[in-house]
Amino acid sequence: MSTTKYISKVVPDATAALEGLEDNMTMMFGGFGLCGIPENSISAIREKGTTGITCISNNAGIDDFGLGLLLHTRQIKKMIASYVGENDEFERQMLSGELEVELIPQGTLAERCRAAGAGVPAFYTPAGYGTEVAKGKEMRVFNGKPHILEHAFEAPFAFVKAWKGDKAGNLIFKGTARNFNPMMAMAGKITVAEVEELVEVGQLEPNSIHIPGIFVQRIFQGVDYEKRIEQRTVRAKSE
């Protein structure tokens, strides 16, 4: 019997994970709101000063956190998202024309990521039919219902965040921080995963793995997670 083998995906930190990242690239960022966003990678990209970024992300962060950090430094050229509220700087740049924005339905955004990772070039969806989202798109009726043709994304880089990961790139997410991370991990040509806890190979239970390491090219132990809450809502303790 040979010794256990695995393909190591480990890089020392977020800065090292950005090797090959250049200006004017398309990048995916996992997360919903501020939940499950790749905090370390965003900071490292800000530090590196990469510009002309086309961002594919469900949201655009808030003024001083998440992708909002890259908006402030004008590193983002175009934003592809489903919902961009809660961000004044974003709104200002969009209305002044500094920032290009493409809004697409959330389910379509998710499926265009999944399709990219799954080798499906395009698919039909009913979402957006009869709206401005359908403009210029091929329409076809299935089972009496109109659908529009949507295409898979292409992304040289995807940045995702997981709860736990092993050195072979296997990932486990926690709670609703999973959101867009799995299908963006699938879609990226180079997927960078940052994790709260990086463990040795063999320490994750194979039945519990959400994303197999084959979809991850680089993984690192994240540091100093802030995990900000956007809307803190609580109820009173009643007797």
Add this chain to the structure above:
Amino acid sequence: MGLSKDQIAQRIAQELSDGWYVNLGIGIPTLVANHIPQGVNVEFQSENGILGMGPFPFEGEEDADLINAGKQTITAMPGASFFSSELSFAMIRGQHVQLTVLGAMEVSDNGDIANWKIPGRMVKGMGGAMDLVASAENIIVAMQHTNRAGESKLLTNCSLPLTGVQCVKKIVTDLAVLEVDPERGFVLLERAPGVTIDEIRSKTAGRLVVEGNIPEMQL
């Protein structure tokens, strides 16, 4: 006097059936969860990736990794599950969710809905609303009958960019419960306590169908 937001939610909760999976939008729809009738078991889906969404957490028990589609901190009920966005919208597009309740800026009398954009003023995005309205078999709109300027939100044609076409089935406002018949228009089913048919008529810009005796809502 029309209904309060909470009473609109209370009236919509009467539409819930045992065994349904339900998606609640942001705003008034969220309040529906507080009024589930006795003996009715439903599970709430939030499109960011949870089935079996529970109430807000107790103070000090908030978890940044556990939020709803409105980015509010929530809890998970026993039996809850978490999943990816792709799987969440498979549930929605695949019609595994029985009821969608959402807010609207405008609804037309053939069931079109506009709720995501005011050109030049508010462009926040559609989020999951377009996927939800394009696929859900049963859509209830929760909204005020008129906007802040006092203008009807129930129109012949929506003036704002559409979210979906011919999809709204029922509307519960502060004044009335209406069904959408794409052929005939808004069919008045119930009126809020103390609200007259004349008032509803004067505040409904689209075609309104009034047939027989219109009962008051039972709350």
